[in-house]
Amino acid sequence: GENVEQHPSTLSVQEGDSAVIKCTYSDSASNYFPWYKQELGKGPQLIIDIRSNVGEKKDQRIAVTLNKTAKHFSLHITETQPEDSAVYFCAASISGGSQGNLIFGKGTKLSVKP
Amino acid sequence: DGGITQSPKYLFRKEGQNVTLSCEQNLNHDAMYWYRQDPGQGLRLIYYSQIVNDFQKGDIAEGYSVSREKKESFPLTVTSAQKNPTAFYLCASSLGQGAGEKLFFGSGTQLSVL
Numbered sequence: 001g002e003n004v005e006q007h008p009s010t011l012s013v014q015e016g017d018s019a020v021i022k023c024t025y026s027d028s029a030s031n032y033f034p035w036y037k038q039e040l041g042k043g044p045q046l047i048i049d050i051r052s053n054v055g056e057k058k059d060q061r062i063a064v065t066l067n068k069t070a071k072h073f074s075l076h077i078t079e080t081q082p083e084d085s086a087v088y089f090c091a092a093s094i095s096g097g098s099q100g101n102l103i104f105g106k107g108t109k110l111s112v113k114p
Numbered sequence: 115d116g117g118i119t120q121s122p123k124y125l126f127r128k129e130g131q132n133v134t135l136s137c138e139q140n141l142n143h144d145a146m147y148w149y150r151q152d153p154g155q156g157l158r159l160i161y162y163s164q165i166v167n168d169f170q171k172g173d174i175a176e177g178y179s180v181s182r183e184k185k186e187s188f189p190l191t192v193t194s195a196q197k198n199p200t201a202f203y204l205c206a207s208s209l210g211q212g213a214g215e216k217l218f219f220g221s222g223t224q225l226s227v228l
Contacts, residue, residue, distance in 0.1 A: 009154070032214040043118075043204050043219030044157070051214070089156060093214065102217075104156035 002027040004092050006105025014113050019080050021108045023090035024072040030092040033073045035064060038087045038107075047088075048075070080112045117141065120205050120220035127192065127199060128228050135190045135223045137205035143218070145211050146188035150174060151202040151222075160203075163188055164211045192225060200227050 003026040013019050031052035036044035050057045050064045050073065057064050066073040077084055087109050093102040118139045127133045139146065145164050149157040159172030163182040177196025182188055192199045203223045208215035
């Protein structure tokens with residue numbers, strides 16, 4: 001089955017710097033890659049996703065890149081702000097397949113220091 | 115406001131006791147899910163349901179049970195057979211039934227053992 005590895009587990013940056021979180025997946029059939037942000041005491045929220053027919057997607061200060069050959073995808077946050085501090089989860093699945101196929105990474109705790 | 119409501123926010127279980135976590139959604143979503151979150155771990159799927167009166171086991175279903183008698187409700191029972199129940203439990207829903215659907219999460223229930 002699918003396995004998703006996420007690095008780093010913790011990341012500390014200064015406000016205004018960029019942050020990059022990387023994930024690798026094992027199943028070459030996976031074609032849907034969402035990123036979720038979880039603030040303290042809350043449930044995760046989808047912030048961006050990408051499907052395997054594109055290599056990059058941007059939404060204001062966040063972007064996701066996908067390398068299908070290497071089976072890895074990354075989240076990029078530019079001009080970080082204190083409110084970006086949270087735990088970020090990547091995930092991978094086969095779009096259209098069973099709902100049980102969405103596999104999450106273990107999370108990255110991002111701290112943005114003012 | 116539309117969303118997912120989980121209750122209670124905190125729950126304590128005595129040894130040998132069954133406890134039930136509530137999850138209600140007013141988003142008119144077909145699919146609902148239960149995830150377990152442990153510190154430093156990703157989200158692991160316990161059970162999911164695509165339609166009323168139907169549900170499937172996820173990766174860690176042992177010691178848990180669910181029901182889906184109404185579209186808006188998906189309660190999770192943690193039975194006495196679950197020997198390590200202390201965790202943060204998240205309920206989620208999605209509009210459609212495929213693995214590429216956006217998940218909407220509740221705010222979670224923290225279960226602890228007395």
